[in-house]
Amino acid sequence: MKLKWVWTVPNVLSLMRIALVPVFATLYLMSEENPVLLGWSIAALCLSGITDLFDGIIARKFNQISEIGKILDPIADKLTQVTVILCLAIRLPRLWPLVILCGVKELLQAIGALLMLLRGNGRVQAAKWYGKVSTFVFYVSMGLFVAFPLPGETPLLFNWNMPEPLFIALVILVAACMAFAFYQYASLFLRLMQESKTPDASDDGTPEV
Numbered sequence: 001m002k003l004k005w006v007w008t009v010p011n012v013l014s015l016m017r018i019a020l021v022p023v024f025a026t027l028y029l030m031s032e033e034n035p036v037l038l039g040w041s042i043a044a045l046c047l048s049g050i051t052d053l054f055d056g057i058i059a060r061k062f063n064q065i066s067e068i069g070k071i072l073d074p075i076a077d078k079l080t081q082v083t084v085i086l087c088l089a090i091r092l093p094r095l096w097p098l099v100i101l102c103g104v105k106e107l108l109q110a111i112g113a114l115l116m117l118l119r120g121n122g123r124v125q126a127a128k129w130y131g132k133v134s135t136f137v138f139y140v141s142m143g144l145f146v147a148f149p150l151p152g153e154t155p156l157l158f159n160w161n162m163p164e165p166l167f168i169a170l171v172i173l174v175a176a177c178m179a180f181a182f183y184q185y186a187s188l189f190l191r192l193m194q195e196s197k198t199p200d201a202s203d204d205g206t207p208e209v
Helices: 009-030 036-061 067-091 093-119 129-147 164-196
Strands: none
Touching (some): 009 036, 009 067, 036 067, 036 129, 129 164
16 A cells, blocks of 8 residues: 555644644643643643544544544654643652553554555545544643542642542543553454455554554
8 A cells, every 4th residue: 555645634633632642741741830830731732632523523524534544643643642741640650550551552553553464455444433432531631630630649739639440430431441552453453364364354444553
């Protein structure tokens, strides 16, 4: 499969999300010394989430879907998710199990997608609804973790601490969504691999990268 770059609004928005990754990391990690930067890191995360929402809407509504866009969009999502969860885990060590789950999920999905691309007999497939739901839950939960510290910690921006039960519930919810999305993509990958071994099978896509 030969990919060709196409200048479209969705692709530009995906590039913007990638550019926001180091911006968020820098602002968030420096906010402990300068609390004002925490507000800017939240703004960067919100902007990333908004561009993620609109690039899909624009692509479908104005027929700006491209093969390169189907790769660029999930790459932007995954770079953002891994960076955000790593930055948060530096301050919240209890998030490391979630970091491991996220890292394993993204690594295995990337390997599976690469294997399908190397076979050269499938086309890139856009993110599925379960992937988008997982991404949405992730953005909301991580945004809350960034904005509101846990009990016993000093609030940097808002004068409110997140209750412990809410923190645990959000971690479980994010983990459950990640696990469900990974199961669905793994099932899709195995089905496509099986179909590719059948001479009469028609390939219908490559799992999300």
